[in-house]
Amino acid sequence: MARMATTRRVMISTAAAWLFGFLIFFPILWMGLASFKTELEAFAIPPSFLFFHWTTENYATVQERSDYLHHAMNSIIIAGGSTLIALLIAIPAAWSMAFSPTKRTKDILLWMLSTKMMPPVGVLVPIYLIYKSLGLLDSRIGLVFILCLGNLPIVIWMLFTYFKEIPRDILEAARMDGATIGRELVYVLTPMAIPGLASTLLLNLILAWNEAFWTLNLSTSSAAPLTTFIASYSSPEGLFWAKLSAASTLAIAPILVLGWFSQKQLVRGLTFGAVK
Amino acid sequence: MATRQTQLLARSLLTPAVGLLFIWMIVPLALTIYFSTLHYSLLDPGSESFVGLENFRYFLTDPAFLASLQNTLVLVGSVLALTILLGVPLALLMDQPVIGRNFVRLMVIAPFFVMPTVSALVWKNLLMHPVSGLFAWLASLFGLTPIDWFNDVPLLAVILIVTWQWLPFATLILLTALQSLDEEQKEAAEMDGASAVSTFIYITLPHLARPITVVILIETIFLLTVFAEIFVTTGGGPGLQTTNIAFLIYSQALIQFDVGSASAGGLVAVVIANIVAFFLVRIVGRNLEA
Numbered sequence: 268m269a270r271m272a273t274t275r276r277v278m279i280s281t282a283a284a285w286l287f288g289f290l291i292f293f294p295i296l297w298m299g300l301a302s303f304k305t306e307l308e309a310f311a312i313p314p315s316f317l318f319f320h321w322t323t324e325n326y327a328t329v330q331e332r333s334d335y336l337h338h339a340m341n342s343i344i345i346a347g348g349s350t351l352i353a354l355l356i357a358i359p360a361a362w363s364m365a366f367s368p369t370k371r372t373k374d375i376l377l378w379m380l381s382t383k384m385m386p387p388v389g390v391l392v393p394i395y396l397i398y399k400s401l402g403l404l405d406s407r408i409g410l411v412f413i414l415c416l417g418n419l420p421i422v423i424w425m426l427f428t429y430f431k432e433i434p435r436d437i438l439e440a441a442r443m444d445g446a447t448i449g450r451e452l453v454y455v456l457t458p459m460a461i462p463g464l465a466s467t468l469l470l471n472l473i474l475a476w477n478e479a480f481w482t483l484n485l486s487t488s489s490a491a492p493l494t495t496f497i498a499s500y501s502s503p504e505g506l507f508w509a510k511l512s513a514a515s516t517l518a519i520a521p522i523l524v525l526g527w528f529s530q531k532q533l534v535r536g537l538t539f540g541a542v543k
Numbered sequence: 544m545a546t547r548q549t550q551l552l553a554r555s556l557l558t559p560a561v562g563l564l565f566i567w568m569i570v571p572l573a574l575t576i577y578f579s580t581l582h583y584s585l586l587d588p589g590s591e592s593f594v595g596l597e598n599f600r601y602f603l604t605d606p607a608f609l610a611s612l613q614n615t616l617v618l619v620g621s622v623l624a625l626t627i628l629l630g631v632p633l634a635l636l637m638d639q640p641v642i643g644r645n646f647v648r649l650m651v652i653a654p655f656f657v658m659p660t661v662s663a664l665v666w667k668n669l670l671m672h673p674v675s676g677l678f679a680w681l682a683s684l685f686g687l688t689p690i691d692w693f694n695d696v697p698l699l700a701v702i703l704i705v706t707w708q709w710l711p712f713a714t715l716i717l718l719t720a721l722q723s724l725d726e727e728q729k730e731a732a733e734m735d736g737a738s739a740v741s742t743f744i745y746i747t748l749p750h751l752a753r754p755i756t757v758v759i760l761i762e763t764i765f766l767l768t769v770f771a772e773i774f775v776t777t778g779g780g781p782g783l784q785t786t787n788i789a790f791l792i793y794s795q796a797l798i799q800f801d802v803g804s805a806s807a808g809g810l811v812a813v814v815i816a817n818i819v820a821f822f823l824v825r826i827v828g829r830n831l832e833a
Contacts, residue, residue: 273640280639284647287633291710292650295657297677298665310675312683356563359556367553375561377824382568384820386768388789389813392796392806393574416567423560448552477658479771484797494771497660501667501775508668515661526656527649534719537712538757539827 295519302326302512309508325513333496335514342492342518344407345482346475349414350422350468356415357422358464362456364423365430366438376427380539383420387480398485407490410482414475422471425536429463430456466532469525476522493518572813578806585800598807608808610783611791618702618787619766623759625706630713630758631751635743637714638721648718655711659771666704667693667776697777697785704772709765713758720754721747753826760823767816788812 300316301309308319329335364372394413395404403409433456441455479494486495497518500511526533579598583591602608633651641647654662670677671692679689692700724747732742768789773779779786779794786794792812796805 277640277642280636281642284636284639284641285643287636288647288650291707292653294662294665294670294707295653297669298661301669309669312675312680314677314680356560360560363553363556367549369550369553373828375557377828379560379564380827381820381824382564384764384816384823385568385572386764386789386809386812386816388768388770388792389809389816390571390575391793392578392802392809393571395796396802397571397574416563419560419564419567448549473656477656479659480768483660483771483774484793494658494660497658497664498771498775500664501660511664511668515665519657519661522658523653523656526652530648530652530715533652533655533712534716538716538761 295523298512299516300512301508302516304509306507306509309512325509326517329510329514329517332510333499333514335496335517338491338493338496339517341407341486341490342476342494345410345414345490345492346472346478348407348411349418349475350471352411353415353419353422353471354426354464354468357419357426357467361423361426361430362452365427365433366435376424379420379423383417387417391484394481395484403485405486405488405490410485410490410492413481413485414478417478417481418471418474421474421536421539422467424539425467425470425532426460426463428535429467430460432463433459466529467536469529470532470536473522473526473529575806575809575813578802579810581803583802585802594803598803599811602804602807602811605804607783607786607791608788608811611786611788614698614783614785615767615787615789617698618705618769619763621702622705622709622766623762625702626709626713626762627755627758629706629710630717631755633710633714634717634721635747637718652711652715654707655709655715657708659708660775662708663704663772663775666707667700671700693777694781697781701769701772701776701785704776705766705769708772709762712762716754716758717751720751724750756826757823760819760826763819764816764823767812767819788815 302325303321303323304315304319305322305324308315364376398404398409401409403412437459438451438455441451446455476492477494479498482492482494483498486492493514497511497515500507500514580593580595581591582594582597637644637647637651668676671690673679673689673691673694676689678692682689690696729742729746732746737745769787770789770793773785773787773790774793777785779790788808789812792805792808795801795808
């Protein structure tokens, strides 16, 4: 009897979970389908769900008409560059705070966190003017720099919480054996820190890839990453739903895959360790 | 000697990060404060003059400010309420024994990884278009009049899009918290004859209080500066109906080129965000000691 009830409960909760999961995912699926339709079919009422004339023409058109690869490359350079530079600055800082904490470490960490809470729009004007006078508007370097600073607090925090979990005994043993700090870093710490480093890298790639305040405000064409490029489809003249969908699908596909791998770290990275 | 060396090294490793963040925080903020006291229009360069608090008076008494403050509050409040009210049951559901739970998790978390410009445009066109959108078609199936989302209820449309983006975040955090809830405690309660409802009220809900607080605070920080979704769908309109504080400051700075007033607005945004940040930093700080 009890067993029956349990099976039934599993069936019900499974059906409900799949239903809601599907509903939440549906807009992405719908976009993916539209990207394989012709413009007419994408716009047609009643809509066709699966039985339409499948075509990959939109993907070719998006590249031909608007040099999609150029913007994708911008996204890769801006997201990748800002994440790598942030890691280079953050690794030593997080290492130092995790392994040689002082009584001020906690204050420094909280202060770093507080810089992340400054709304970007509060400093839009000076950044825009500084960039204008330095000729950094619509430049990849300018965006790399600003996204790197914007994500630096999160990178440091994530690395700090990961480094904290590395057992200290091992480090002390290495020190006893006469390992220098350099060797300690390369041979002991790095291998143990790689999982943490990888998830920090992943989460920040995602955040930088999707960042849409600075990229929209500071880039227009030559440095425009995919966020800005997709925004250009918002112009009212002519509705190109199939092409919009193709460009969007390409823009989110790689990050969706990365995101699915990093979903566990997401909680940790975005709550600053407040929820584990 | 060695420890002293280590300490010195530790400090020098920390310096670049602290220095950069310090500059990043201080320089633009100082400039914002400085600009906010000037009459400064990019359309009329060379005419900068000190006007004291005039820009603040102008910004704060501008009817657009009150409208955008109200829109900001409605937007943040509604999205918070919706993501929590939908997120708690969804997390509870996903915490049940579900066949293929990992796959369901993937579907639920996916919207969070979609860039804001994409989600906004896909919702605006493919789903919410008053004639050819999927919602319009669904409405007509049921014999209802399709809603012209971005003309009749523009703010609600933006709220729905932003809720879709943030529901996964709330759900994932609440689910993580639920999974750390002690099963034995729940079983003990059930053995003692507690109903499912009272188990939820007296055990699950108190356990969720903290993660809910964290979700509220973190979402608030991001929701206060929602920008891209408004930028690509409504451009703040019609009228001021979807202009929030972030968008108002943007339009004063980069559309009307009024640097002084936009800077004053920027500082107002900083103050609002700081009030939220104050509470979040306290919660995180308490956790750091534990």
